[in-house]
Amino acid sequence: MTKIGSIDLAPPFALAPMAGMTDTAFRRLVKRRGGCGLVVTEMVSSEGLVRGGDRTLEYAEYTEEERPVSIQIFGGDPARMAAAARIVEGMGADIVDVNMGCPVHKIARHSAGCSLMREPAHAAEVVRAMVQAVSIPVTVKMRAGWDATAINAPDLAKRIEDAGAAAVTVHGRTAAQSYSGFSDWELIGEVASGVRIPVFGSGDCVEPQQMIDRLRDTPVRGVLVGRGALRNPWIFSQAAALAQGRAPGEVSLEERGQFLLEYVDLLLQEQTQEADGFRHVAPGQAPTAPAPARGRERWVINKLRALNSWYTKGLDNGSHLRVAINTAESIPQLRDVIRDFFVTRERPSPACA
Ligand SMILES: Cc1cc2nc3c(=O)[nH]c(=O)nc-3n(C[C@H](O)[C@H](O)[C@H](O)COP(=O)(O)O)c2cc1C
Incomplete structure (x- = not known):
């Protein structure tokens, strides 16, 4: 059984955070179809949370049927991220996740999102401040690195583990790649082999069998699915069926x-x-x-x-x-x-x- 802190993920398949897409309505519909062990909200601004902006709170909304639910926040200031994590905990979320993967300039230019990967010591400081501030698990979602010359996910994962994070997700592309090329699952495996905390892999699973294969063939403890779930929200229940040796149901x-x-x-x-x-x-x-x-x-x-x-x-x-x-x-x-x-x-x- 894969756990994040004391939270059981059954099965270890998660709906990836997707800004503009994975709102509470979509997440509920996915959960109702079964097979999804964790949902993550769209990324939420730590500044917006701390200032109490209405739009920000909307992004962090969830309902009981979505549990376990992880609220993903972005930002680069340790004290503000710690304060935002406290708000997330106060909202009753099961997990608070830090976005270290967003390549979009608007986010990355403020030392947030994937920019944090360029400042690994600072990134670890952000996580440490959050871990000290809350008792729910703090997790991180990162990319392979900033660009092909700076692939540092294995090193950053170790620093993040030392800072007290409970799990790491790696999307195996660099920020410079955005969504071109492929997610590097070998690198994701390297990250998973280098730390004791559970590592989740993300990228390019669009068929349920691929989720099963990644879980079986690489040392990851779980798989996140993003675009594949937007095309086929039944992908989790189909993968769960395959994992139990049943044929995945056709969707009419x-x-x-x-x-x-x-x-x-x-x-x-x-x-x-x-x-x-x-x-x-x-x-x-x-x-x-x-x-x-x-x-x-x-x-x-x-x-x-x-x-x-x-x-x-x-x-x-x-x-x-x-x-x-x-x-x-x-x-x-x-x-x-x-x-x-x-x-x-x-x-x-x-x-x-
Ligand atoms: C429309 C869209 C929005 C996304 N928004 C976020 C986000 O808010 N936070 C995050 O960590 N990743 C975000 N991602 C990245 C996904 O979580 C995932 O890591 C990536 O799409 C690769 O997985 P996939 O091939 O299964 O889609 C987004 C991806 C897409 C396509």
Whole structure:
């Protein structure tokens, strides 16, 4: 059994943090399909948390059914990161994760995200300050290094372990690579062999069998799946079936359509609950003012557009669905487009029945 601190990960497959994508609604839908042992929130600004910004708190929201849940924060100042970790602990999260992998200039220029990999001593100081501030496990998600001339994940993982981190995830690309090339699982294995804390691997698992293979063939203790889960949220339950020697279930078109319809419903509910003042908020924070109805619809439509750029990849006529969703202007239209594409197409027409 893989554990992070005292938290059991059963099974050791996790939904990777993905900014703009892995919101609480998406995470719940993935959990409901089974096989996912841990979910990680989108990255949340430590500054925003400490200042109590409403938008920031939204990113850190989660529900009980998502547990165990890890809240990922980014920042570069040890004291502020420690203060943010205390807020995360106060929100009841199971784990606080530090982003040391984001290559985006806006984040990396502030000695945060993957920039921390260029200052390993400072990165360890950030972790040490957080570990001293909270009793929940502190984990780190890093890349292979900053660029091909500075691959330092094995060294940084040791420093982070010495600083008290409970686990490390490595996405085996450099910041300079962004998403080009492939994740270097040999390097990830090297990191895993060099420390005692559990190491999780991330990168390029898009089929359930690949998750099983990585777990079996490399010394990692778990696997994170990002883009593969945006295309196929059933990937975790399919991998869990394979791990138990069962054939992974086929997902019907109707089920795929149902997933999107449920996503729309959950996103709308979330907005309504927010309007009613219900959500996980940090102590002393007031809930945000309700979004106007039109703004809410637009927000939900934009979320569906973002997910569909991944979800429709590889689907027959997926580009038609993308275009149709991109032109939907209201929630009823959006639901019709989804039903037309998935649910209607699933039933055989009388002519061929
Ligand atoms: C749209 C998108 C957003 C991401 N946001 C984050 C993030 O907020 N924090 C983080 O640590 N990694 C983030 N990542 C990286 C993923 O967690 C993961 O490590 C990477 O995509 C490689 O795994 P994959 O091939 O399974 O997608 C993001 C990736 C994508 C595609």
